[in-house]
Amino acid sequence: MFDEWRRTVQEAEEPNLIPVMNLMMTLIPMLLLGASFFHMAVIPTSTSQLTANQSDVPKTPTQVAMNLMVEPDRMRLTASSVSLDEDTLAALGATLPVKAGGTYDLDALAATLAKVKDAYPASTTLLVFPHDGLAYQTLVEILDRTREREVQRPGRAKPEPEPLFPVTVFNKLVPEPPPEPDEEAAPGDGVEGAPGDDAGGAAVDGAPAADDGGGEGAP
Amino acid sequence: MPSLLGRKKKRAPALMLTPLLxxxxxxxxxLLVSFDNEDYDFRLQEGLTPPKSSAQSIFKPAVNVAITKSGVLVERDELLALTDGKAPEELYAADLAPAIVDRLKEIYAERFAANDVAVPEDGSAPEGDVEEDDAILIIQADKDLDYRTIHLVMSSAREAGFYKYRLVVVRK
Known part of the structure; x- marks a missing residue:
């Protein structure tokens, strides 16, 4: 009788795990098929659209479009707007030489753009003019700093991302042909999206493509 | 001969399943945490390493263009051969790759031309509901390529009617 009681207790202590194991052996291959071990994302961008009646320069007085020229030895920021005067626009621009190691000064770039964003919060458009030899990885790193910034909000433990200039429009600088001596060269000829050295110049003969509202391009 | 009284009753050997469980x-x-239930079947092109980024935007179905160091592929068909990520100089000079333009024009005509809304010649807004333009390219390009090659593909796509792009990156 005592043996029978002890056997009952022992059997109760060892549950049958075989069905659980079977379930695991079914679930694990199924999840392995759908598992992603690295996560992909996308950066929404566009190129200028060549249209006759549109311009990238914002029509409202509270917005400016920033132009970023990425050159081998520096980055240049200029601003465009239909309502601000040239002195105000020139004050928004900056020239950022590469650092000692040959890398771009992305912190200074982000700080300059943040200053513009604080002054004109409705601004969203950044026209980028990279040089031909710019590595794609470097370009993406630049866009990471121009698209959004980290903002520490009260009551939050971690800084949160906030859109900076999320609408990125790619362009390419085309060397301007030398002016012919007999003819007066028209400004902007031969330039696809000429940003101009002056801060107040219209940037692109075209309009940046509006984003589809699905991503960072249109917060 | 061992005594029957001294023999202990042996239990059947059992496999220890608890550690395995x-x-x-x-x-x-x-696996549950890393399970990706996005319905969009995106496949990264072989021989291509996308750049790393802090971007968080997710995929949407679109036309796939891959730029590797050896060629440009539209919907997995190689249309332009590259030599170490470089296209022929005449294409850079023209800023267009005719093979890419032609293929993308075909795709645009098949999938997106029906959504086009005619804009009045006087520049006024078109009448009726304007649907969201879905003519978007997903561009997956190798991180070591230079901007010149990527812009060649973009300008060719723009010529075909695509002017919005999603650059594929690996999240940091």
Whole structure:
């Protein structure tokens, strides 16, 4: 009788795990098929659209479009707007030489753009003019700093991302042909999206493509 | 001869499943966390390493263009051969790759031309509901390529009617 009681207790202590194991052996291959071990994302961008009646320069007085020229030895920021005067626009621009190691000064770039964003919060458009030899990885790193910034909000433990200039429009600088001596060269000829050295110049003969509202391009 | 009274009753040997079950539970939790239930079947092109980025935007179905160091592929068909990520100089000079333009024009005509809304010649807004333009390219390009090659593809796509792009990156 005592043996029978002890056997009952022992059997109760060892549950049958075989069905659980079977379930695991079914679930694990199924999840392995759908598992992603690295996560992909996308950066929404566009190129200028060549249209006759549109311009990238914002029509409202509270917005400016920033132009970023990425050159081998520096980055240049200029601003465009239909309502601000040239002195105000020139004050928004900056020239950022590469650092000692040959890398771009992305912190200074982000700080300059943040200053513009604080002054004109409705601004969203950044026209980028990279040089031909710019590595794609470097370009993406630049866009990471121009698209959004980290903002520490009260009551939050971690800084949160906030859109900076999320609408990125790619362009390419085309060397301007030398002016012919007999003819007066028209400004902007031969330039696809000429940003101009002056801060107040219209940037692109075209309009940046509006984003589809699905991503960072249109917060 | 051993006594019948001295012989102990041996239990049948049993496999210890508890540690194995612990291990499976951990694997199961790990896989559940990394399970990706996005319905869009995106496949990264072989021989291509996308750049790393802090971007968080997710995929939407679109036309796939891959730029590797050896060629440009539209919907997995190689249309332009590259030599170490460089296209022929005459294409850079023209800023257009005719093979890419032609193929993308075909795709645009098949999938997106019906959504085009005619804009009045006087520049006023078109009448009726304007649907969201879905003519978007997903561009997956190798991180070591230079901007010149990527812009060649973009300008060719723009010529075909695509002017919005999603640059594929690996999340940091």
């Amino acid at each position: 612990d291990m499976f539970t951990i694997i199961l939790i790990f």
